[in-house]
Ligand SMILES: Nc1ncnc2c1ncn2[C@@H]1O[C@H](COP(=O)(O)OP(=O)(O)OP(=O)(O)O)[C@@H](O)[C@H]1O
């Protein structure tokens with residue numbers, strides 16, 4: 001628990017600020033009971049004292065991950081069952097229209113394409129569609145088309161026979177088979193490669209396919225729901241998405257509006273998340289101050305409902321809303337200089353695996369530096385001497401950086 005400049009407990013608090021749900025296992029050399037107690041009080045998932053056996057580490061990590069999986073599963077079930085702390089909110093007229101559209105098409109088995117920005121509730125809509133259809137007793141199977149390279153995604157979707165490729169030591173069922181008489185949810189469909197787009201189209205036309213390395217034709221009865229935050233129609237024009245597949249998928253189109261266009265839902269969502277997370281983290285249910293609700297009123301929520309959800313989660317875990325209020329205020333100031341950091345992070349996420357980690361770090365650092373300099377300059381009204389002092393660099397260094405980052409008084 002000793003690190004340069006920051007001790008283990010402070011590090012733990014920082015991590016929790018960034019992601020309250022991330023389980024943290026503490027390693028301690030001292031094994032002092034008071035430190036361990038304090039770490040657990042601050043929300044550490046578990047701890048180990050050095051020296052420890054490899055088995056011990058493995059068992060601890062496995063335990064922690066299993067516990068988290070259970071919590072997530074419970075959340076998901078509560079959500080699906082629509083219990084007192086679950087169930088989606090459909091309060092605005094726009095979302096009520098979405099909800100009735102979903103009910104209307106639930107039992108028609110036509111393909112549904114859900115479109116909307118990140119975090120607006122595309123998965124919630126897909127699960128609702130399944131939930132109000134007669135397929136509800138069968139599986140809802142989710143496949144993230146962006147998470148796997150083409151070959152793996154293909155075997156994930158359609159399964160394989162023993163010996164289909166090196167490493168295929170046994171037959172494996174694909175997600176389409178698992179979704180028989182239920183619903184398959186193809187998330188991030190816009191990221192699917194052209195090869196698989198062609199295969200998927202064939203499967204949709206025939207309602208049949210073969211496992212990889214097999215000849216047996218498998219017939220399935222599956223409701224297909226797709227989601228994307230990309231504009232597929234534009235991708236069709238550019239030639240990166242097959243037009244025939246697009247028409248096949250886009251029989252019914254469900255467009256989810258961003259949260260900033262249905263602000264009337266914010267209060268109810270806040271209420272719902274507060275109930276859920278205060279129960280989950282065993283914290284008192286806060287009375288949110290007017291200051292917080294007012295800062296929500298003008299905030300554009302680029303991360304939509306998920307962002308609001310994470311904010312409430314953090315407020316409850318940290319029992320403090322000032323951090324969020326400050327963040328929102330800072331976002332407002334950054335808007336002028338246009339916060340590119342988020343875009344850079346999204347870009348990095350989209351290219352995960354293609355960029356060496358060092359490059360990822362370099363780009364994110366550059367962008368963070370650019371943003372910091374821009375804000376400080378804005379704050380000092382472009383007084384560069386004062387800005388250099390605030391940033392703790394020499395005047396000359398700052399001038400170089402301003403030039404390198406292409407910053408201008410605006
Ligand atoms: N109408 C709603 N009522 C309650 N909770 C919601 C609602 N919409 C979204 N959420 C919550 O917000 C979070 C994000 O929703 P969801 O995962 O469905 O979004 P998404 O559009 O699929 O996001 P992404 O594009 O990032 O995959 C989830 O935790 C979900 O439970």
Ligand SMILES: [Mg+2]
Pocket residue numbers: 122123187
């Ligand atoms: Mg999603």
